Amino acid sequence: MQSSRPPRGNAASTRPLIHPEPARIRFARQPIVDGSVAPMGHELSFRWGDGPRRALPPPSPYAVSMLLGQSLLEGCLTHRRPGLLFVEMDAATLLCPIADVLCGALGVIQLPQAIPVEPPVTRRIAQLHARGYRFALAGLTSPTDERLQWLPMLSYLKLDASLASPTVWTDLIEIARRQGVPLIAERVGDPTDYLRLRALGLRFFQGDLITPAQEETPRALPSCDMDVVGRVYGLARQGVPHDALAMLAGSDPALVIRLLMLHRIYAGSDQRPATLADVLLRFPIDVLVGWLHILRITTFDLSSGGQSWSVAVREQIYNYRARLIVARTCGSPGELEAKVFDLYRRLCSREP
Template structure:
């Protein structure tokens, strides 16, 4: 922990053990094409009780200290990160530890636009920092004073009438601002905000099943499911290579994955046979689970939010299982499968029960996916609680205690999962 950063915040330094007692989440921000373009980073203190509010300045201080040591790219990869700042953080010196080319500073709605605050934001803006106004629900006096220095306006659409949302969004668009819709929870809300001219969207609507009658798997998805079955049946590499070569759309992302740093190849992989030699069957099975979420035809730079979320969940659950049940490789593999499979209902547009009728899984996996029960169900609930914790989430600390996992260890595993997912996403697109 960088104690100098924490000391620059206050004359009374924050105890280092407190600085480590916080939860981290990254929530995806999508553009109009539903590609992943940024993350909002959320932090809370309170490992021994309900999480505190996200604008806790001590949590922000410890986050900046961690970022200065570990590098923000380990959390957000190549994408920018949105970070909440309140008046105390804005006026502090340690804000300069955040790289101006990697962050968007979200001015919380609780910040009063005093002359001092306006001057400070103007100074930081001229120094190259990008600002967003957070949780805007009306055009208040503070919003009007800060608006000229903000590039992005985040509007909380929950509970807002269509007429109010239309009027408010039109006003900010006329001012030349980019709009970000917060708390988008279903496709209807996404399409409404799309029609109103919003540029960015935040919420887990993309991870919720939208059942389409008669929807079928794409040819590549069918090939992947068939390959997974072949691996389960211990098919040899020649049979696997023949199956892959039948689908050219699958061969390219597989080669990218085999060449990704996370795959551990010592040299360039330039053929399907070579890829199969680099990835043993255990590795190949997990890569295939991830490839299900890759979107064929997407531009190389375009990241699928479902791919990123599924790979992060899978890796995080695997790392937690390996930490708790050391030496039990099977438990880690099952945990990875539960994490990646947990979003297949959204991917395929069908209820999880229907998917499990077609895919043979153990009772432990079934209980985890359908009712969030058992050891793997607890791991999944923990991952989901952290992803969703913009609202106070009382389940996180009790789950950590139940799993005998410290907050500090959990934070380290999160960072490792984010870093791995960033590499996988770069390799899959």
């Protein structure tokens, strides 16, 4: 008599812990060099995931959010490439919580040529500058550029070598020298321009002549539960304690992956947290709110298989917690949570 029991090897009888066939995402980086082995920085650029046929969008809040998530999380860029990250932001992005994630130790907020010189923008730059954030003024072509009124709050100036007339190069170099701000020659494509700028004393260069923009195509992380991310974001903005935020965030393993990766970026890999609440405590509140703002608009997946990995991890955590409680191996609720989080961290680890 033939048994109706399914074979042990039946894939349908188990839930995989590996996200099936993760998609690839794309972004680009262009090094800023000074002649040394390692670049002093990288300018990051958004790319559509379906190839180069689509026109690149301006640095809108959505494009910048996608770029930051793809480069820092999926791309693990801070652990693979030394140097500052230059990220261009328009006025709308600068004025929202997204700008808060690019702390001074991490990168430079690049102000494009089209950004308006208006009181709200100036106040926001001054506010972030007072908290240690760094700014670069991009697309300089004239010493009378209206944006130069922000010069006392700038850490870098970027001369557009493709558009600026050679007659104003010395004026811009003198402005940078008087203020003590490094001047970067960007969009360098002509060897003669490069040699002339070098002769004038410029040290930093960026452009296709130096190194073309390099495409990165890392694997996408599992998608987050947008309901959980949205609720954590709302509670964080209200100032809810970190332990309460951790209880809610812990219900979404894909969010935990990202929080652990961000912990390594902002707190360092040598500080191992004991609980998810410890992870959240390492973030300045503005940085945490900024990243939750980014994640709630960029980490969604409408496909039915997008949550399979998270479901499998939640089952593992639930069963492990239940076994610990039944075995009475933990002397306190804190010890129980620490042991559960240790397994959670190992399941969600994304070491580069």
